[in-house]
Amino acid sequence: MKIIEAFRSIQGEGKYIGVPTYFIRSSGCNLRCSWCDTSYAFDGGKDMSLEEIVALTESDYHVSITGGEPMIQPEFLELVDMLLDDGKFITVETNGSIDISSIVGRENVMISMDVKCPSSKMTDKMILDNIRLLEEKDQVKFVIADEKDLDFAIKTIDQYEPKAEVIFGAVGGLNLKYLAEEVVRRKLNVRVLPQLHKIIWGDEKGV
Numbered sequence: 001m002k003i004i005e006a007f008r009s010i011q012g013e014g015k016y017i018g019v020p021t022y023f024i025r026s027s028g029c030n031l032r033c034s035w036c037d038t039s040y041a042f043d044g045g046k047d048m049s050l051e052e053i054v055a056l057t058e059s060d061y062h063v064s065i066t067g068g069e070p071m072i073q074p075e076f077l078e079l080v081d082m083l084l085d086d087g088k089f090i091t092v093e094t095n096g097s098i099d100i101s102s103i104v105g106r107e108n109v110m111i112s113m114d115v116k117c118p119s120s121k122m123t124d125k126m127i128l129d130n131i132r133l134l135e136e137k138d139q140v141k142f143v144i145a146d147e148k149d150l151d152f153a154i155k156t157i158d159q160y161e162p163k164a165e166v167i168f169g170a171v172g173g174l175n176l177k178y179l180a181e182e183v184v185r186r187k188l189n190v191r192v193l194p195q196l197h198k199i200i201w202g203d204e205k206g207v
Helices: 050-056 076-085 147-160 177-185 196-201
Strands: 002-010 020-026 062-066 089-094 109-115 139-144 165-170
Touching: 002 050, 002 196, 020 050, 050 076, 062 076, 076 089, 139 147, 165 177
Parallel strands: 020 062, 062 089, 089 109, 109 139, 139 165
Antiparallel strands: 002 020
16 A cells, blocks of 8 residues: 555644544555645555554554545555554545545444535536435544635535534634634534644644
């Protein structure tokens, strides 16, 4: 499996924010979001066996498989199975453009699925029916740049009625004032969260 980087840090996003986690970032992505902050994962990386990858997580319980888009990797499901057999709790970070039915409902797997808003220029690539497959233990994230994105997110939530926790974040992960005020004003049942790793380490890689 091609791996861009693997490292131990804290979870910077979502409902496990702040939890010590081992990150496995795979190479390759089928999208090209306008504001992507991990474009260095589009290609390249190091070939690693699944056994080597699992061994890296030996002392960790929380493991995040991210990218890029990890679900385009042929060995993705086998890696998930091996990590589960090793007793891990896995967060799968996926971009919303891949059918998630193969991993829905697995014990000790949380799906963290993005929905790309209009500012990403990738909205037409989304499989929005994935939202209905998500369970309460999962999360669906919207990265929001402006009012058009916010209106799209609200419309999508109203239409697909996710059971999963809904998380709003800002492009860049830090400038949350507008978004927080709009969520309060509009009485939305969502969580507004920063990217904690950017507060701590800025744009440094491997953290």
